Every structure is written in C-alpha cells, then in structure tokens.
Amino acid sequence: MTSRTYGQFCGLAHALELVGERWALLVVRDLIPGPKRFTDLRNGLPRIPTNVLSARLKELEGAGVIRRRVLPRPLGGVVYELTDYGSELEDVVLRLGLWGARSLGQPRPEDVVTTDSLLVALRATFRREAARGLRVRYELRLGDVVVHARIDHGTLQAAAGPLPEADLVIETGPALRALLAGELRPSEAIESGSVRLTGDPDLLTRFVEVFHIPPPPAPVALPA
Amino acid sequence: MTSRTYGQFCGLAHALELVGERWALLVVRDLIPGPKRFTDLRNGLPRIPTNVLSARLKELEGAGVIRRRVLPRPLGGVVYELTDYGSELEDVVLRLGLWGARSLGQPRPEDVVTTDSLLVALRATFRREAARGLRVRYELRLGDVVVHARIDHGTLQAAAGPLPEADLVIETGPALRALLAGELRPSEAIESGSVRLTGDPDLLTRFVEVFHIPPPPAPVALPA
DNA sequence: CTGGATCCCTCACGATACTG
DNA sequence: CAGTATCGTGAGGGATCCAG
Numbered sequence: 001m002t003s004r005t006y007g008q009f010c011g012l013a014h015a016l017e018l019v020g021e022r023w024a025l026l027v028v029r030d031l032i033p034g035p036k037r038f039t040d041l042r043n044g045l046p047r048i049p050t051n052v053l054s055a056r057l058k059e060l061e062g063a064g065v066i067r068r069r070v071l072p073r074p075l076g077g078v079v080y081e082l083t084d085y086g087s088e089l090e091d092v093v094l095r096l097g098l099w100g101a102r103s104l105g106q107p108r109p110e111d112v113v114t115t116d117s118l119l120v121a122l123r124a125t126f127r128r129e130a131a132r133g134l135r136v137r138y139e140l141r142l143g144d145v146v147v148h149a150r151i152d153h154g155t156l157q158a159a160a161g162p163l164p165e166a167d168l169v170i171e172t173g174p175a176l177r178a179l180l181a182g183e184l185r186p187s188e189a190i191e192s193g194s195v196r197l198t199g200d201p202d203l204l205t206r207f208v209e210v211f212h213i214p215p216p217p218a219p220v221a222l223p224a
Numbered sequence: 225m226t227s228r229t230y231g232q233f234c235g236l237a238h239a240l241e242l243v244g245e246r247w248a249l250l251v252v253r254d255l256i257p258g259p260k261r262f263t264d265l266r267n268g269l270p271r272i273p274t275n276v277l278s279a280r281l282k283e284l285e286g287a288g289v290i291r292r293r294v295l296p297r298p299l300g301g302v303v304y305e306l307t308d309y310g311s312e313l314e315d316v317v318l319r320l321g322l323w324g325a326r327s328l329g330q331p332r333p334e335d336v337v338t339t340d341s342l343l344v345a346l347r348a349t350f351r352r353e354a355a356r357g358l359r360v361r362y363e364l365r366l367g368d369v370v371v372h373a374r375i376d377h378g379t380l381q382a383a384a385g386p387l388p389e390a391d392l393v394i395e396t397g398p399a400l401r402a403l404l405a406g407e408l409r410p411s412e413a414i415e416s417g418s419v420r421l422t423g424d425p426d427l428l429t430r431f432v433e434v435f436h437i438p439p440p441p442a443p444v445a446l447p448a
Numbered sequence: 449c450t451g452g453a454t455c456c457c458t459c460a461c462g463a464t465a466c467t468g
Numbered sequence: 469c470a471g472t473a474t475c476g477t478g479a480g481g482g483a484t485c486c487a488g
Binding site for chain 1: 229230231232233234235236237238239240242244246247249250253269270271287288308309312313315316317319320321322323324325326327328331332334335336337338341344345348398401437440441
C-alpha cells in the first residue's frame, strides 16, 4: 500500500502530498486572513462537501499546516488557524493566485466571489513600490461582499467589512479584474458604469496603480 | 455539468484548475530544466500511469502552460516544453518545493530521486547572496543520478550529467537533505561516510552555504 | 523503440441526509 | 454549530495493447 504518494524523495512531491489534494490550498487561502470556524470555511467554499472539508482539515492538521483550537468560554466553539509553518505558504499562495489571475477570463455562471478570495487577491496584487508615500483608505464592494484596504507608506492592511472613513468607496463587479489587469482604463470603467464611486474619483487611478495584475506574456488561451 | 471547477472567480482557484490536478506540477517541474519527450517524462515520473500523463499533457497544453512540438528531421519525435506563461510558474514551483523540503523526513522505501527533481532542488535551495564572488564547479552523485552545478558570481547553472573539470565531486545519498538543512555538519557527514568527496573537502562547506534549506519554524510533525 | 490508447479495478470525491 | 454516515460516480492506478 504505497498509496497516494508520489514515490519521490523530493520537496515538491512532499509539498504536494501535504497541500496538493483538491480544496486544500483554498482552505489555506481562507485561513490567511485569520482563524475560521468550520462553518465559516464552509460558507467561503460553497461547493465543498462537508466530509471533504472534514478530511482536509484533519490532513492539514496532521501535516502541521493548520491547528485546531478550542475557544475558551464564553465564546465556545472551535477554530482552525494556520501554524507558523502553514503561514509560510502565504507567499506561494499569493504568487500562484496572481499567476492564475493573469489568465482568468470572464466569470462562469456558477462563479462566486467570496470575502476571503477578495482579501487574498488584494494582498496578491498589492505593489509595495507603487504605494510608497501613499496614505489612503478604500472600501470595496462586489455584490454583497464588502472589504476595505488601508494603505500607509508601502504597507497594506486588508480586512472584511465596510470602512466608514474611507476616502473612496468602489462599487463594482467582475470588471475589477480587467481594471487591475490594465485591460480597462479607470475612465472607461466609470463611463461604462462598471464601477461606481463615492469619493474622489482620482483615487481610482491610485488604486489601479497600487493593485495590479501583470499581463500574460504571450497569447494565452482564455477559457471559453 | 459544472464539474471539476471550484465555482469561484478567483486567481488561485483558476490556477488550481489549470495545474492543481494530481501530477501536474511534477510534470511542470520536470520541464523546468528543458524540453522532454513523453518517455523522458515517464522515466522521471516512474509511478504515473501513461494515460494520466497523456491526460495531463493535453490539459496543460490546453491551459497554455506547455506546448507540444514536433521536432524536425532528422531527430524526429515529439517534445513538450513550457510556454512563456508556464515558465512563470518556475518561481512558485521552487518556493513550494523548498517549503516542502523543510518537513521532508527520511525517504520511504519506495522513494526514488530523479535527475530533474535534483536539478530543481538545486535551483530552489540556491542562495544568490551566499554565492557572491564565488566561482566553483561541483559534480553531485546520488545513486546513479549525476548532475553538476556551475556557480559564477551569484549565478547558478545546473544541468544533468558529470562534469570532468569539477572542483569537487560529492557522492552521497539522502543525507544530502540533512546537510543542506544544517542538521548534519559537513565534518560529521564526511566522518560518518554519508558523503564521499573527490577534490578539496573545504569546498563542501561552501556547498552547504550556497545551497540551503531553512529549518521549519516550530515543531513540525515529521512523517513516520 | 517512441508515443501513446484501452481496459478494468479501486478509491477519493461529490451530494445528500443525519446526529451530538 | 460542527461535524459523521451513506452511497453513487468518476478520476487515478496499473497492466496491457497498438500504430508509426
């Protein structure tokens, strides 16, 4: 029974045995912004069967990637969080996500956008150099997903929920990706109505400078 | 049939749909050193069923990650190679491999080491800063796998096969990992016979400075 | 010999229902 | 809320076979 292994003494093969199973890296992604309950994970991964989520959590715990923690009274309940070792996957997850974002076409009918995927996308596309000397707060709304970003001199803090003191509120949809990829100019996005702003419109230009998806190098076939 | 997708409009989810299937990233790994024939890939992935290799190659080609190229006469045959877009996975693959290498225990009985995994491991563990001002050539032998590394002022060129003009020939086994991880000192490795050298033994110290696996942050459960 | 395609079996995944 | 139980399906594992 040498089952389910790759049979190679290799760092990559071992990494894939730890986090290469289906859904595993999406669980890690959703834990990057912070600890989550089983139900939170379930909500952030609408199409995962609960038994598979159970299995992944056990496997990731056994691999030392996440930790199961029982909350003290009065909150009660159980949360899952990244271990130190698991946290060091963050860089890989962000880079892989950015790589994938470059060939992301139009959303399919069944596609959803979740709070955590958006938060991680902000981290992945953030360009420190472009944020130097900048201090600005954004609130970003995609459908019913609302997050915010605080940018201070080259640092980013992104979190869920609204931000009343935001300098600019951006209300948009899937066009956000085209905007970050430079395929859609801010002025065009505003005119076409694919983004709606509350605040200083010039801050949208800052936004697409700070959060950026580089274009794919050559002709990449986009999904139909 | 929304099958096999994650149902999320997210760069990471999309990336995992492209290269997240079993074996896919190992195929990418083996293509990093250069184009390969079907049979070369098969030999580098001894446990992959040929139908799965066929399927992965087709999927990766459709995803724009690899390209199928028919060689002109007189060589004939078919090779697979990374596209530009696929090549930009290299960084992710190296980082994920290095992450995995940190919790790699002892090799299991069925584990093998392949030429390509070793070449990629050298790239992943290479520390440019530690190689500044250094010019040295190594030949590395693990069982019947032989590769070599040319280090010139902070750059690395690693390729398959021996290197007659090597400054040091290192003959070793799985202990190589402990050596790179700092768990085994060069002097100990030599004394215990887990490495055998031909050339200047002091160059082994340079070797473990240049190629390094950082220790895991906290207690990480190692596989039994 | 390369470059696969085909077959069958098993097990992980997916969907749904149910429990402490 | 936090999972476990059950069961059908389809992808992966392994061996074999086929065309150029």
